[in-house]
Amino acid sequence: MKQVIKVTVNGEYYEKEVVVHKSLLDFLRDDLNLTGTKKGCDNGDCGSCTVLLNGKPINSCMMLAVEADGCEILTIEGIAGGKELHPIQKAFVESGAIQCGYCTPGMVMAAKALLDENPDPSETEIREAIVGHLCRCTGYDQIVRAIKKAASYLNKK
Amino acid sequence: MKTLTAFEYIKPALIDEALYYLNKYGDSASILAGGTDLLVRMKHRQINPAYLIDIKGLAELSTISYNPENGLVIGALAKIHELEINQDVQAKYGALAMAAEQFATAQVRNMATIVGNICRSSPAADMAPPLLALDAKLEVFGLGYKKLLPLKDFFTGPGTNQLKNNEILTRVMVPPPGPCSASAFIKLGRTAEDLAKVSVAVYIEMDSSLIKEIRIALGAVAPTPIRAYDAEAALKGRTPSETLIKDASHMAAEATSPVDDLRSTAAYRREVGRVLVERMINKAIAEVSKNGRQKA
Numbered sequence: 001m002k003q004v005i006k007v008t009v010n011g012e013y014y015e016k017e018v019v020v021h022k023s024l025l026d027f028l029r030d031d032l033n034l035t036g037t038k039k040g041c042d043n044g045d046c047g048s049c050t051v052l053l054n055g056k057p058i059n060s061c062m063m064l065a066v067e068a069d070g071c072e073i074l075t076i077e078g079i080a081g082g083k084e085l086h087p088i089q090k091a092f093v094e095s096g097a098i099q100c101g102y103c104t105p106g107m108v109m110a111a112k113a114l115l116d117e118n119p120d121p122s123e124t125e126i127r128e129a130i131v132g133h134l135c136r137c138t139g140y141d142q143i144v145r146a147i148k149k150a151a152s153y154l155n156k157k
Numbered sequence: 158m159k160t161l162t163a164f165e166y167i168k169p170a171l172i173d174e175a176l177y178y179l180n181k182y183g184d185s186a187s188i189l190a191g192g193t194d195l196l197v198r199m200k201h202r203q204i205n206p207a208y209l210i211d212i213k214g215l216a217e218l219s220t221i222s223y224n225p226e227n228g229l230v231i232g233a234l235a236k237i238h239e240l241e242i243n244q245d246v247q248a249k250y251g252a253l254a255m256a257a258e259q260f261a262t263a264q265v266r267n268m269a270t271i272v273g274n275i276c277r278s279s280p281a282a283d284m285a286p287p288l289l290a291l292d293a294k295l296e297v298f299g300l301g302y303k304k305l306l307p308l309k310d311f312f313t314g315p316g317t318n319q320l321k322n323n324e325i326l327t328r329v330m331v332p333p334p335g336p337c338s339a340s341a342f343i344k345l346g347r348t349a350e351d352l353a354k355v356s357v358a359v360y361i362e363m364d365s366s367l368i369k370e371i372r373i374a375l376g377a378v379a380p381t382p383i384r385a386y387d388a389e390a391a392l393k394g395r396t397p398s399e400t401l402i403k404d405a406s407h408m409a410a411e412a413t414s415p416v417d418d419l420r421s422t423a424a425y426r427r428e429v430g431r432v433l434v435e436r437m438i439n440k441a442i443a444e445v446s447k448n449g450r451q452k453a
């Protein structure tokens with residue numbers, strides 16, 4: 001069974017026919033070629049598939065593409081301004097918060113959701129915001145530092 | 158790769174329309190709410206519904222509302238995150254607010270519904286102990302009827318409950334808390350996002366120095382979330398003392414029938430259940446007297 005859905009992804013409007021049993025994650029990666037969002041556990045445990053749905057972080061592996069009909073989605077591809085990295089991305093690079101990179105898009109999206117709501121989070125608040133993300137290189141401290149640094153960049157603006 | 162197998166997707170806009178499809182397709186249909194449990198079980202081939210009935214179009218079930226006469230009403234589409242940030246819940250239903258705050262991850266809290274958690278009926282469901290302690294009722298719709306079920310009789314075994322395959326749980330109703338009352342919740346897990354090893358919720362209502370009403374509920378220590386009725390009876394109408402609370406906590410532990418599994422041993426669960434019941438009773442009593450002092 002197929003159905004037409006209307007979604008806005010990274011500011012661009014799409015009207016697309018999609019198989020109803022396709023996850024939002026597979027739709028983004030395979031149908032829209034937005035492969036920045038990663039598929040890790042495909043179970044909601046690892047957080048690498050995190051995107052913002054109407055501004056809130058969700059696991060795109062646990063949602064059907066048809067369920068996102070009418071929604072606004074932001075993925076990792078949509079946060080930089082042209083060739084200019086987003087301050088969160090810049091802080092991640094500078095803090096050595098990226099090793100293999102697999103968890104990074106999800107971590108950056110979680111950081112964005114956090115900082116949009118809470119521009120000056122404490123370390124505990126940062127750690128709570130990334131509870132749903134696994135970094136198998138175990139670079140959590142650098143990631144926490146990067147998010148702190150990103151907050152300071154964003155607050156200076 | 159864990160892909161989903163094909164199904165038909167239906168998104169009704171009205172409760173009656175959803176009931177029509179549930180009656181038509183019976184066991185081959187599943188209700189889809191937040192999907193955080195259902196879609197994962199479908200990927201693992203634990204269930205294979207031919208029809209998914211997405212209830213997220215039933216706009217009338219989307220809210221959480223509170224008024225002093227009727228208490229709290231939680232619609233079937235309300236997400237855990239909405240409970241977490243609701244100010245009436247924070248002010249009047251402490252156990253529920255705490256359980257929502259500690260629930261899984263930010264992503265799951267943005268997707269998962271409170272009602273889906275109750276319908277899944279896991280012995281470890283985090284919404285169950287607070288709602289049991291707060292004496293919640295469930296509003297259920299079937300084709301041509303509506304009924305109210307007390308949550309305390311709802312669970313029938315691990316993953317099973319009184320709901321029929323052609324019914325929808327539409328709302329959870331939580332009565333208004335009593336005047337000198339408080340509730341508390343604690344969950345012990347391996348990690349923040351894992352299911353509970355043990356969870357405990359307590360509601361207490363005082364009448365000067367006497368315990369007027371008390372309800373104690375535990376999760377992950379029996380085939381279903383449970384109430385500790387004997388312990389409640391031992392405390393009701395009495396003046397709380399250290400010995401009384403310790404004895405009652407032992408009785409609560411007696412009411413459990415835990416299992417050994419990858420998260421904990423049965424012996425650990427029973428012993429920790431006892432300790433946590435004691436702590437939550439003391440916490441709720443302390444909360445009542447703190448609130449009393451603030452009012453005075």
Ligand SMILES: Cc1cc2nc3c(=O)[nH]c(=O)nc-3n(C[C@H](O)[C@H](O)[C@H](O)COP(=O)(O)OP(=O)(O)OC[C@H]3O[C@@H](n4cnc5c(N)ncnc54)[C@H](O)[C@@H]3O)c2cc1C
Nearest residue numbers: 044188190191192193194195261270273274276282283326
């Ligand atoms: C990573 C992860 C972490 C988790 N952590 C926790 C945790 O900490 N604590 C916890 O308790 N659970 C946890 N869960 C389990 C799950 O998220 C919860 O049980 C959640 O509340 C289910 O709600 P849902 O809206 O996603 O339900 P769904 O998956 O949509 O549905 C669950 C079941 O209920 C039925 N159903 C849903 N709504 C209704 C209705 N209105 N009427 C009748 N039947 C209905 C569905 O048909 C299905 O069988 C976790 C899951 C994941 C993937």
